[in-house]
């Protein structure tokens with residue numbers, strides 16, 4: 001079965017980026033399992049999503065036909081990003097650890113794709129319902145430190161946040177693949193291979 005894969009890159013390090021390299025390995029493995037799969041790249045460094053402002057938020061809550069010219073321009077980047085998410089079967093996020101969290105470029109992107117009535121809604125009983133259904137996500141993390149275990153485990157604000165936010169939007173099948181300890185002697189030497197070895201594609 002052919003899959004539509006969306007690779008969301010947030011590292012500014014270009015080809016030297018570990019999270020991008022790891023994302024590419026994940027994608028190669030998906031393509032091996034599902035030959036002919038199509039890959040689309042969303043590079044959050046070459047196309048930076050702006051911080052949400054009054055015009056952008058106003059556009060979301062204004063019916064399409066009533067939007068000002070400014071709002072119509074502003075909403076485009078959000079609409080386009082959501083459409084490519086809706087079209088994807090598999091999402092591959094690159095998520096470097098930046099100050100124990102995700103890079104602000106990725107946060108800005110997530111702010112644009114979490115849209116009430118489009119990617120999530122609240123039911124009458126107040127429960128949220130995610131509207132991005134039937135998708136699988138991989139998150140390729142990269143970090144100098146080790147967060148999957150040990151003394152820094154509780155300072156991982158990447159995986160709990162992405163797990164909750166993506167789940168809120170309906171993407172509940174998430175696998176984290178971690179290249180970690182990239183600056184720790186004795187760990188860094190095998191960190192990438194260890195991450196690659198932990199990838200399984202169902």
Ligand SMILES: Cc1cc2nc3c(=O)[nH]c(=O)nc-3n(C[C@H](O)[C@H](O)[C@H](O)COP(=O)(O)O)c2cc1C
Nearest residue numbers: 011013017018019096097098099100142143144145
């Ligand atoms: C601005 C900045 C902040 C960082 N913050 C952390 C951090 O909080 N924890 C950590 O383990 N590594 C941190 N690092 C190291 C990166 O996570 C590491 O270099 C990783 O490989 C970056 O991903 P990339 O190679 O895909 O760009 C930081 C690096 C930079 C440049």
